[in-house]
Amino acid sequence: MTVIAIHPRPGSFSDRWIEYGHERGIAVQQVDCYASDVMSRLASAQALAWHWYHGSATDLLMARHVIMAAEMMGLKVFPSTATCWHFDDKVAQKYLLEAVGAPRVPTHVFYDLDTALAWIGQTTFPKVFKLRRGAGSRNVRLVRDAGEARRLARKAFGGGFKPAGGFLADAPTRYRKARGRGDLLGVLRRLPTTLLNIYRTNAQIGRERGYVYFQEFIAGNTFDTRITVIGDRAFGFTRNVRPGDFRASGSGHINYELDRINLKCVETAFDVARKIGSQSMAFDFVKDAQGRPLIVEVSYAYLNTAVQQCAGHWDEALRWHEGHIWPEDAIIEDLLAACGQGGA
Numbered sequence: 001m002t003v004i005a006i007h008p009r010p011g012s013f014s015d016r017w018i019e020y021g022h023e024r025g026i027a028v029q030q031v032d033c034y035a036s037d038v039m040s041r042l043a044s045a046q047a048l049a050w051h052w053y054h055g056s057a058t059d060l061l062m063a064r065h066v067i068m069a070a071e072m073m074g075l076k077v078f079p080s081t082a083t084c085w086h087f088d089d090k091v092a093q094k095y096l097l098e099a100v101g102a103p104r105v106p107t108h109v110f111y112d113l114d115t116a117l118a119w120i121g122q123t124t125f126p127k128v129f130k131l132r133r134g135a136g137s138r139n140v141r142l143v144r145d146a147g148e149a150r151r152l153a154r155k156a157f158g159g160g161f162k163p164a165g166g167f168l169a170d171a172p173t174r175y176r177k178a179r180g181r182g183d184l185l186g187v188l189r190r191l192p193t194t195l196l197n198i199y200r201t202n203a204q205i206g207r208e209r210g211y212v213y214f215q216e217f218i219a220g221n222t223f224d225t226r227i228t229v230i231g232d233r234a235f236g237f238t239r240n241v242r243p244g245d246f247r248a249s250g251s252g253h254i255n256y257e258l259d260r261i262n263l264k265c266v267e268t269a270f271d272v273a274r275k276i277g278s279q280s281m282a283f284d285f286v287k288d289a290q291g292r293p294l295i296v297e298v299s300y301a302y303l304n305t306a307v308q309q310c311a312g313h314w315d316e317a318l319r320w321h322e323g324h325i326w327p328e329d330a331i332i333e334d335l336l337a338a339c340g341q342g343g344a
């Protein structure tokens with residue numbers, strides 16, 4: 001019988017994974033992946049599932065290494081190395097998407113100031129500046145001219161940037177979302193914890209420096225399209241941009257109308273997921289002036305409820321299957337199937 005090791009992190013995919021294991025009579029072994037003897041603890045398991053994420057400096061430091069070592073021991077792991085080596089790293093994703101020939105937004109990265117300044121001097125604006133880390137559009141901004149680009153480049157090769165942003169990062173959006181939920185008081189109550197988390201993350205992860213990243217600006221998108229591919233299922237929704245802004249991620253305005261989704265995005269997401277070999281991957285698309293969908297970024301760790309709220313999903317033949325599915329369930333089913341315990 002398959003023993004599946006699960007690293008518990010309350011509030012993450014592991015909540016549902018553990019529940020799913022109990023419901024289906026699967027042998028679940030809870031394992032602390034931070035324990036120094038984690039490799040020997042994993043020796044009796046056939047699979048490991050760990051929803052590690054960008055909000056933990058420790059995860060960023062060591063999760064990829066534990067995962068690769070577990071794979072070397074012969075375990076089936078979620079997320080596999082193919083699924084997560086590029087997670088929370090838009091620089092890595094640039095190379096990844098280029099390597100597999102994915103339709104993508106052209107991206108430029110420089111590792112020294114002189115090369116960056118020379119490029120800035122001969123390119124056109126606006127461009128989009130990003131840090132490789134961050135979510136919810138926090139570290140994404142429009143650069144209107146060469147002067148602004150030069151200032152950012154000097155900072156990138158000087159003091160660097162705080163990856164968790166400043167204390168007021170995206171405050172208007174946070175305010176709008178909380179008001180929508182009727183939760184302004186809750187936000188105020190959590191404020192000290194939020195500020196402490198921002199402070200801690202910035203202190204632990206260290207500054208982002210030594211590279212500068214610019215992306216072509218794809219103008220005119222009022223929403224982006226997120227396609228999440230888990231095995232042979234694709235879930236889709238769109239996200240409206242913030243009012244008066246080009247950025248959708250983190251706006252909180254998710255739309256589930258199917259006629260807003262270009263099936264070319266679904267097709268592309270399946271194709272690129274196969275080439276990457278990813279078990280589970282969210283693809284964010286914008287469309288260019290010719291209406292062609294281009295990938296902005298990819299991520300294995302996404303908001304589970306947003307996927308669960310999709311009315312159904314497409315299979316690889318683009319046939320529609322009605323019904324809500326928790327992404328955690330799909331992930332664990334595929335992992336068990338990979339261990340030879342299909343149809344669990």
Ligand SMILES: Nc1ncnc2c1ncn2[C@@H]1O[C@H](COP(=O)(O)OP(=O)(O)O)[C@@H](O)[C@H]1O
Pocket residue numbers: 105128130134135136137138139140215216217218219221223224241246247248249250284286296297
């Ligand atoms: N090059 C671009 N051109 C046009 N819009 C973009 C571009 N890059 C990002 N966006 C918009 O900004 C949002 C955030 O960018 P993204 O790279 O996905 O960062 P994050 O990791 O914070 O989600 C996207 O959801 C998209 O709406």
Ligand SMILES: [Mg+2]
Pocket residue numbers: 136137249284297
């Ligand atoms: Mg995004």
